[in-house]
Amino acid sequence: MSYATGDSRMVSNETRRVRVIVGLDPDHFDQAVEAAxxxxxxxxxxxxxxxxxxxxxxxxxxxxxxxxxGVEDVERERGYQLPDPDSPVQ
Known part of the structure; x- marks a missing residue:
């Protein structure tokens, strides 16, 4: 089964994938991208x-x-949920 939700994704072999933002060494950017x-x-x-x-x-x-x-930082993408516009909490 394959599907996507919020900040994670499942692929056909059931491995959970997570969205990430990665900080890379700017002096070796191309090499860091390839290493990632x-x-x-x-x-x-x-x-x-x-x-x-x-x-x-x-x-x-x-x-x-x-x-x-060349990877300096790995941060999982954070999700958020806005309240329903008709919700009493605004």
């Missing part, structure tokens, strides 16, 4: 100017991603 890919990250966008990349990685590869060359 080799660690299992599927990169959706790169922000060279601020040294970050956004994408998904399987939950069991988070440690390998954190240890990859």
């Amino acid at each position: 890919r080799r660690a299992g990250m599927i990169i959706e966008s790169e922000q060279r100017g601020i040294g970050t990349a956004v994408g998904t990685v399987s939950e069991d590869a988070l440690a390998a991603l954190s240890a990859a060359y």
Whole structure:
């Protein structure tokens, strides 16, 4: 079964994927991007100017991603839920 929800995704082999924002060494950006890919990250966008990349990685590869060359920080994307516009709590 494959489906996507909020900040995590399931793929056909039931490995949970999480969205991450990764801080990369700006002096070695291209090498860091490649190292993140080799660690299992599927990169959706790169922000060279601020040294970050956004994408998904399987939950069991988070440690390998954190240890990859040029990866300075790995942060899971946070989700939020706005209240219903008709809700009494605003």
